[in-house]
Amino acid sequence: MKSNQELTNDIWNHIEQMSQTQDRFADVLLKNGSVRDTSTLPHDVRERATQIINEIDSKPKRCWMNARVAALLDDCQYVEGLVLIRDFIPFEHAWVEIGGHVVELTMVERPDPPEDSVYIGVEYSTPEIEDAAKQNRYSCTVTNGLEFLRRMEREN
Numbered sequence: 001m002k003s004n005q006e007l008t009n010d011i012w013n014h015i016e017q018m019s020q021t022q023d024r025f026a027d028v029l030l031k032n033g034s035v036r037d038t039s040t041l042p043h044d045v046r047e048r049a050t051q052i053i054n055e056i057d058s059k060p061k062r063c064w065m066n067a068r069v070a071a072l073l074d075d076c077q078y079v080e081g082l083v084l085i086r087d088f089i090p091f092e093h094a095w096v097e098i099g100g101h102v103v104e105l106t107m108v109e110r111p112d113p114p115e116d117s118v119y120i121g122v123e124y125s126t127p128e129i130e131d132a133a134k135q136n137r138y139s140c141t142v143t144n145g146l147e148f149l150r151r152m153e154r155e156n
Helices: 004-020 024-032 043-055 063-071 126-135 142-155
Strands: 077-085 091-098 101-103 117-124
Touching: 004 024, 004 077, 004 117, 024 117, 043 091, 043 101, 063 077, 063 091, 063 126, 091 117, 117 126, 126 142
Parallel strands: none
Antiparallel strands: 077 091, 077 117, 091 101
């Protein structure tokens, strides 16, 4: 099994390859992304995360919506980026963080991130989430929505 450092190197290499195909999401991650804290959640964070999962009625396969709804709560930070679990292919994902800890709202292992996983992401504020949602209803990611807004502003 690969070490955490090997997984981290793999996901950064994947992001660099994505960027070479002019993938805007990858460009944002390379410029602003960071490795997130996937350590075991402290007891108080796990309790709060469980409350949030129940409060927002978190659903599988709806990471973007689950994270957006949870981010409206005062103690949650919206983050989106890429996740690599063990030796699987990295995938785009959204989650929240409480006190700097990744809180998984969507996967089976919730609220803890899966074992042997690396999360690389960019934080977005509530106004950024709302702006992206208003202006670009066709993109589920805030990153792509904000890139769309910036492109529109440059063209006008």
